[in-house]
Amino acid sequence: MAEQSSGDSQPSNPTASSTARESQRLPFKSPGVLFILPWSVGDSEGGVTQVAVNLLRQSHGAALSPSILGICSWEDKSARYVSVEAGQTVHFRLWFPENWRGMPVYLARLPAELRPLLAILRANNIGVVNLHYVGLAALNFVILRWLRLWRGKIVLSFHGSDLLAAGKASGIFKTLWDALVASADRVVSPSNELATQVSNR
Numbered sequence: 476m477a478e479q480s481s482g483d484s485q486p487s488n489p490t491a492s493s494t495a496r497e498s499q500r501l502p503f504k505s506p507g508v509l510f511i512l513p514w515s516v517g518d519s520e521g522g523v524t525q526v527a528v529n530l531l532r533q534s535h536g537a538a539l540s541p542s543i544l545g546i547c548s549w550e551d552k553s554a555r556y557v558s559v560e561a562g563q564t565v566h567f568r569l570w571f572p573e574n575w576r577g578m579p580v581y582l583a584r585l586p587a588e589l590r591p592l593l594a595i596l597r598a599n600n601i602g603v604v605n606l607h608y609v610g611l612a613a614l615n616f617v618i619l620r621w622l623r624l625w626r627g628k629i630v631l632s633f634h635g636s637d638l639l640a641a642g643k644a645s646g647i648f649k650t651l652w653d654a655l656v657a658s659a660d661r662v663v664s665p666s667n668e669l670a671t672q673v674s675n676r
Contacts, residue, residue: 506602508534509595511545511569513608516559523634527607528561543599545569547612553591554598565599567591571611575647589619596625605630610640611651617658628660 510527527544534542548555548566555566568588572581581588592615595601606613609631619625641652656662 506600508542508603508605509545509565509599509601510534510542511547511604511606513547513569513610513612515546515548515566516544516561516564523608526632526634530605531562543601545595554595565595567595569612569615571614585618589615589624592616593619593624596627601627603628603630605632607632608634608636609655611648611655614651614655617655620658629658630661630663631656631659632663634664 508530510530512524512527514524516524516528531542531544542562544559544562544564546564546566547569549568549570551566552568557564557566568591570581570588572578596604596619604616604627606616606629613629613631616625616629620627620629644652
């Protein structure tokens, strides 16, 4: 697993990365971790889902508060908690417009969309948000930090095909992707090649 981090610890070579196993714990000592998948665990049993579930299991043995697996669900305007074999999950809405036509609606609804996210972070004492299969919806957590409503860490875990959307972005959406990657405390990928693609966006 290749990793890149922002801040003073970033290597002088922007494409430099270190390899580690995907199953290793995240390198933060924090109150708790919210792992996020863009789909339900039952909807996909693929590698991305298994990675997030394994991280959830391993986090319970770390020096952290109980971690949670977040499930993006359009139907859940407020947090809905469900216990599964691997641990606790929380279903909630996390979205971002797919084209510029949706931006006015998104901006008008932004305060209402951010409130439930902030409530989840505070109620569960979350210090790290780790998003898997990354999309621009991750910007909602960046915005919470920009507003100084939450001061946790943001980890972006790319798994390959999610980079296609980032690579095809143009105009304002390319700018938003660049801002998202630049705002992350760490960018994680399964290989050095993918890490280089992210850094060279």
